[in-house]
Amino acid sequence: MLKQNILEALNAQINLEANSSATYLSMASWCDREGLRGCAAFFYAQSDEERMHMLKIVHYINDMDGHAIIPAVDKPDSVFESIQSVFKMVYDQERAVTESINKLMTLSQEGHDHATTVFLQWYVGEQREEEGLVREILDKIRLIGSGSQSLYYIDKELERINKARAAAAGAADAGWEAKA
Numbered sequence: 001m002l003k004q005n006i007l008e009a010l011n012a013q014i015n016l017e018a019n020s021s022a023t024y025l026s027m028a029s030w031c032d033r034e035g036l037r038g039c040a041a042f043f044y045a046q047s048d049e050e051r052m053h054m055l056k057i058v059h060y061i062n063d064m065d066g067h068a069i070i071p072a073v074d075k076p077d078s079v080f081e082s083i084q085s086v087f088k089m090v091y092d093q094e095r096a097v098t099e100s101i102n103k104l105m106t107l108s109q110e111g112h113d114h115a116t117t118v119f120l121q122w123y124v125g126e127q128r129e130e131e132g133l134v135r136e137i138l139d140k141i142r143l144i145g146s147g148s149q150s151l152y153y154i155d156k157e158l159e160r161i162n163k164a165r166a167a168a169a170g171a172a173d174a175g176w177e178a179k180a
């Protein structure tokens with residue numbers, strides 16, 4: 001059984017993950033229209049990931065005899081200034097999510113809610129990975145600069161990252177199957 005304050009904070013986190021998923025889907029759609037196929041593929045996958053983050057919390061709350069509430073999402077921006085500004089927004093968004101996870105973690109520790117603390121550990125690692133990845137992308141964008149072919153090279157870089165992530169996910173699945 002979850003304490004009321006933790007239940008409320010977990011439901012608020014569902015809202016945050018659902019909004020992240022919608023925002024990334026909107027970014028994917030914009031990238032698609034701009035011809036940035038590598039960036040679009042990155043954001044379609046990222047949107048799916050955020051939905052998975054949301055679903056994990058839904059299942060956790062309900063498994064713990066709480067009630068997960070599915071929120072309405074805010075309409076995300078549909079037009080963006082530049083691909084550079086999109087990734088800056090993503091970085092700010094991920095940092096805000098990290099802060100929220102950290103606050104939730106503090107709440108569960110102060111409430112001696114060990115099950116929630118263990119559950120949230122996965123999110124702490126996930127946020128570290130996501131922030132690291134977006135920092136890497138921002139570094140690459142900075143190095144590529146703003147020459148006439150910069151969009152082409154940024155998109156190529158995202159394609160490379162997508163392939164590396166798909167390979168890592170495939171390896172993780174294979175490891176899972178080998179253990180099962």
Ligand SMILES: [Fe+2]
Pocket residue numbers: 017020049050053097
């Ligand atoms: Fe997330």
Ligand SMILES: [Fe+2]
Pocket residue numbers: 020050094097130
């Ligand atoms: Fe995220």
